[in-house]
Amino acid sequence: MNNNIDINSLSLATTRTRAIAFVVDDILITLVAIAVLWDSLVGVNSDNITSIINDNLLKIVFLKFVYHTLFVWYYGATIGKIVVKIRVVDFDTYKNISLLKSAIRAVGRVISEFYFYIGFTIAFFTASRQTFHDKLSKTLVIKNIE
Numbered sequence: 001m002n003n004n005i006d007i008n009s010l011s012l013a014t015t016r017t018r019a020i021a022f023v024v025d026d027i028l029i030t031l032v033a034i035a036v037l038w039d040s041l042v043g044v045n046s047d048n049i050t051s052i053i054n055d056n057l058l059k060i061v062f063l064k065f066v067y068h069t070l071f072v073w074y075y076g077a078t079i080g081k082i083v084v085k086i087r088v089v090d091f092d093t094y095k096n097i098s099l100l101k102s103a104i105r106a107v108g109r110v111i112s113e114f115y116f117y118i119g120f121t122i123a124f125f126t127a128s129r130q131t132f133h134d135k136l137s138k139t140l141v142i143k144n145i146e
Contacts, residue, residue: 010094012129013086013141022120024080029067033060064113065106073102077144091128091138101137108133 034041036059040052053060071078076087076096088105090097097105112119112132119132128140 010145011143013084013143015123015129017084017086017143018123018129018141021078021080021084021086024083025067025078028079029060029064032067033063036063061110065103065110068106068109069099069103072105073097073099081141085144086141087144088134088139088141091130091134091140094140094142097137097139101139105133105137105139108136 033056037052037056040056041049044052068078072081072088073096075082076089081087088097088102089095090101108119109131122135123129123131126135128134130140134140
């Protein structure tokens with residue numbers, strides 16, 4: 001990914017593209033979780049599936065944390081963000097973020113999910129369209145400039 005950004009051409013990602021990226025990422029994580037838990041899921045009824053998911057909730061949360069941390073740190077975007085051509089940058093420098101900032105952002109994202117996605121709704125009320133996890137990690141989500 002291009003790490004040099006012309007500040008004059010900076011454009012924030014739209015709520016729509018961020019939502020699409022969210023859905024793509026959650027579908028991918030769900031598919032990986034199903035693959036990991038496949039042996040436990042085969043042949044069980046729907047009542048037991050909820051129990052299996054609850055028993056493995058920490059593994060699923062850890063999977064989300066690792067996915068978001070590593071992709072945003074290394075590529076500046078998750079697969080969902082790459083698909084819709086948006087990326088995460090440092091709020092002050094507009095460059096790729098550090099591994100620590102990426103981890104902080106991923107933790108904030110998980111917290112937002114646990115609390116009924118309220119942290120995501122903050123983006124509707126800020127000019128910079130920052131969610132709770134963006135504010136926590138001091139990041140912006142912008143349209144990818146190539």
